[in-house]
Amino acid sequence: MTTHTLHASRERVRHSKHSSHSLRRLHDTQHGWLARFAGQPLPLLALECALVIALLTLIYLTQVVAVDAANTQLQAAQAQQAQLQRQDEQVHERLALVESPAYIHRRAIALGLRPAAPGPIIVIPKGSGQ
Amino acid sequence: MIYPSAELARIASQRRRQAILLGVFLLALLALGGRVAYWQIIQRAALTARANAEHLRAVVFAAERGMILDANGNILALSVTRDLVIADPDVIRQSGALDTDAQSLGLALNLPPGLLRSQLNIPGAYVALRDAAGAPMLLDEGQRAAVNAALANGALVGVALYPQVIREYPDGGLAAQVLGFVRASDGVGQYGVELGENALLAGQPGMLLTTVDANGDPLATGPQQETPAIAGANITLTLDATIQYWAEQGLAQAIAQTGADGGTVIALDPHTGAILAMANMPSFNPNAYGLAPLANLMNPAVSAVYDPGSVMKAITMAAGIQAGAITPESSLYDNGSTVVDGVRIYNFGRQGHGRENMVQVLQYSANVGAIWVAQRVGLARFNAALAAFGFAAKTGVDLPTESAGLLAQPRSAGEAALTLAENSFGESIGVTPLQMVMAYAALANGGVLMRPYIVASATLDGGFGQTLTYRPEARRRVVSAATAQTVTQMLVDSALVSEAQMNLVSDYSVAAKTGTSTPDPARPWLTYASVLGYAPASDPRVVLLVKLNHPRSTIFGGSAAGPLWRALIEQILRYYRVPPDR
Numbered sequence: 001m002t003t004h005t006l007h008a009s010r011e012r013v014r015h016s017k018h019s020s021h022s023l024r025r026l027h028d029t030q031h032g033w034l035a036r037f038a039g040q041p042l043p044l045l046a047l048e049c050a051l052v053i054a055l056l057t058l059i060y061l062t063q064v065v066a067v068d069a070a071n072t073q074l075q076a077a078q079a080q081q082a083q084l085q086r087q088d089e090q091v092h093e094r095l096a097l098v099e100s101p102a103y104i105h106r107r108a109i110a111l112g113l114r115p116a117a118p119g120p121i122i123v124i125p126k127g128s129g130q
Numbered sequence: 131m132i133y134p135s136a137e138l139a140r141i142a143s144q145r146r147r148q149a150i151l152l153g154v155f156l157l158a159l160l161a162l163g164g165r166v167a168y169w170q171i172i173q174r175a176a177l178t179a180r181a182n183a184e185h186l187r188a189v190v191f192a193a194e195r196g197m198i199l200d201a202n203g204n205i206l207a208l209s210v211t212r213d214l215v216i217a218d219p220d221v222i223r224q225s226g227a228l229d230t231d232a233q234s235l236g237l238a239l240n241l242p243p244g245l246l247r248s249q250l251n252i253p254g255a256y257v258a259l260r261d262a263a264g265a266p267m268l269l270d271e272g273q274r275a276a277v278n279a280a281l282a283n284g285a286l287v288g289v290a291l292y293p294q295v296i297r298e299y300p301d302g303g304l305a306a307q308v309l310g311f312v313r314a315s316d317g318v319g320q321y322g323v324e325l326g327e328n329a330l331l332a333g334q335p336g337m338l339l340t341t342v343d344a345n346g347d348p349l350a351t352g353p354q355q356e357t358p359a360i361a362g363a364n365i366t367l368t369l370d371a372t373i374q375y376w377a378e379q380g381l382a383q384a385i386a387q388t389g390a391d392g393g394t395v396i397a398l399d400p401h402t403g404a405i406l407a408m409a410n411m412p413s414f415n416p417n418a419y420g421l422a423p424l425a426n427l428m429n430p431a432v433s434a435v436y437d438p439g440s441v442m443k444a445i446t447m448a449a450g451i452q453a454g455a456i457t458p459e460s461s462l463y464d465n466g467s468t469v470v471d472g473v474r475i476y477n478f479g480r481q482g483h484g485r486e487n488m489v490q491v492l493q494y495s496a497n498v499g500a501i502w503v504a505q506r507v508g509l510a511r512f513n514a515a516l517a518a519f520g521f522a523a524k525t526g527v528d529l530p531t532e533s534a535g536l537l538a539q540p541r542s543a544g545e546a547a548l549t550l551a552e553n554s555f556g557e558s559i560g561v562t563p564l565q566m567v568m569a570y571a572a573l574a575n576g577g578v579l580m581r582p583y584i585v586a587s588a589t590l591d592g593g594f595g596q597t598l599t600y601r602p603e604a605r606r607r608v609v610s611a612a613t614a615q616t617v618t619q620m621l622v623d624s625a626l627v628s629e630a631q632m633n634l635v636s637d638y639s640v641a642a643k644t645g646t647s648t649p650d651p652a653r654p655w656l657t658y659a660s661v662l663g664y665a666p667a668s669d670p671r672v673v674l675l676v677k678l679n680h681p682r683s684t685i686f687g688g689s690a691a692g693p694l695w696r697a698l699i700e701q702i703l704r705y706y707r708v709p710p711d712r
Binding site: 085086089090092093095096097099100101102105118121123 | 197204205206208209210211271298300301302304371372374375637700704709710
């Protein structure tokens with residue numbers, strides 16, 4: 001066997017080993033966990049799936065409910081704000097009315113009051129002790 | 131394992147094909163990547179804008195309009211929310227709820243169901259209910275609660291409440307021409323302070339940029355960007371609602387008593403130029419401005435020009451004393467008339483007063499004496515004095531539609547002489563009531579003319595922000611303090627014994643002059659009758675003008691306007707607790 005032939009044979013052997021190693025690794029990767037999962041009894045598998053779906057649904061529903069609750073609170077707060085704003089306006093309006101000179105005059109007349117004749121002005125000097 | 135050469139060739143061929151396929155995929159990937167980069171980077175802005183246009187909405191909401199307050203903080207104007215009843219007649223008809231809706235609304239609104247039924251049955255899909263007078267029905271609190279209850283009970287189909295912000299003036303017509311009003315259609319101030327200070331009162335509208343659903347309704351949970359509305363400023367005026375009320379009540383009474391067509395009252399602080407009251411008749415109710423004649427919306431105190439008459443004689447005296455042409459003791463012989471440029475001018479009643487000094491010229495309100503003074507001052511200096519006192523120029527008051535007044539423009543020396551003579555007793559010159567008040571205020575303020583103003587301060591952001599305060603502003607010195615003091619004393623002395631009858635004012639010394647002008651020589655009974663003056667003369671607190679237009683029962687300033695002037699000045703000085711000086 002010449003040196004060239006020997007070298008070619010070694011090369012083929014190395015290549016062959018490398019190929020079989022890669023195939024095994026691929027087999028393990030593709031079928032290892034799946035095989036373990038698939039190996040479980042069917043009811044258990046179904047239960048696990050149902051649990052996962054239920055968990056996901058729960059998370060989703062929790063978020064939806066939280067958003068709805070926040071929306072409701074927001075709407076209630078906005079309605080309350082509008083109501084308070086209205087009340088504030090009404091208070092100002094009422095205040096404006098009762099402070100109006102025309103209203104005071106009318107009320108005074110209605111209560112039987114009449115303008116008094118202006119009396120004499122008495123000026124008390126500062127420090128007079130009176 | 132040893133591969134035969136044919137197998138090796140096949141593998142090599144496969145690898146070539148794989149390389150080609152890989153190349154094709156890479157090219158396709160590159161093309162896709164390029165396309166993605168084109169849309170994501172180059173077209174990003176345009177696509178974002180298109181997307182935003184579809185799922186973002188900008189909702190603009192108006193800012194709350196600020197209040198207008200008087201000097202004591204009493205509310206003169208405010209914005210309130212009222213509800214309109216709106217309905218969809220199509221829905222009501224389809225539901226067969228016409229009669230029940232009319233009955234329920236009639237009960238809630240205390241209106242005949244027939245009136246409502248006809249409105250709910252109009253063709254179309256929208257109606258806003260109107261009252262019996264045809265005005266849009268804005269519900270009060272009781273009506274609103276009743277309609278809300280009916281809606282909650284399901285007694286109303288196709289009916290809803292629609293909130294609407296309206297401007298309300300709780301005092302009705304009080305200071306209406308000063309305040310103006312807000313146009314309901316667009317919320318913009320018209321006339322008066324509402325117009326003059328509209329930018330401050332209106333505030334800045336806000337904007338909500340929000341994500342919307344397929345129906346265009348905002349999503350509360352979507353991204354939102356809100357620019358809050360900035361509420362309008364609360365404007366505080368120098369006006370005192372109590373004095374304003376007295377002025378309006380007194381003016382209405384004086385008009386009723388004298389049969390006048392109208393009138394004006396102005397009260398002002400001479401040291402600051404702050405307007406304390408500005409009343410006019412006829413006026414209007416800003417809560418129902420649509421019913422008022424257009425002429426009533428204007429503020430004649432700043433925009434109407436009139437011949438002031440003899441109240442101008444105090445200004446003539448001031449010009450004479452300031453120019454050194456006369457002293458209070460200067461005298462002339464008054465035979466009741468004088469001739470200027472061929473025109474004979476008479477005293478009122480053609481009455482001569484013999485020898486009279488300058489105080490007596492004021493006391494008798496002698497036209498001949500006033501002409502004598504003006505002629506001694508001379509045309510140029512007299513016109514300069516008129517300009518200095520602010521005639522024929524706007525006062526600069528912070529109210530819209532102010533008039534500058536009118537001065538005659540003589541075309542010859544003869545006309546100029548005649549104009550000078552007539553101007554000396556307040557004829558052939560057009561002034562606004564406010565200009566006349568300011569001229570007297572300058573005398574009361576030691577000769578310094580102030581700028582009149584009515585807005586005292588503005589508190590931004592609905593009364594919660596920064597407060598801008600407007601300071602009194604001196605415009606110029608018109609006459610020396612000594613001249614002002616001398617003229618004041620002349621007015622005090624003359625008013626005590628003249629038709630002004632200021633001796634009737636108890637406790638206070640008064641510097642005042644009456645005026646009776648007859649602008650139409652063909653109808654001399656149509657006069658402007660006025661009294662203008664200030665008190666206490668020792669330290670003036672208030673300048674007051676009472677002017678009546680065309681009084682009938684008496685046409686003279688003293689007898690027509692005098693009683694109201696005297697009553698008001700006493701009331702105001704007592705209200706301000708001013709110590710007596712007499």
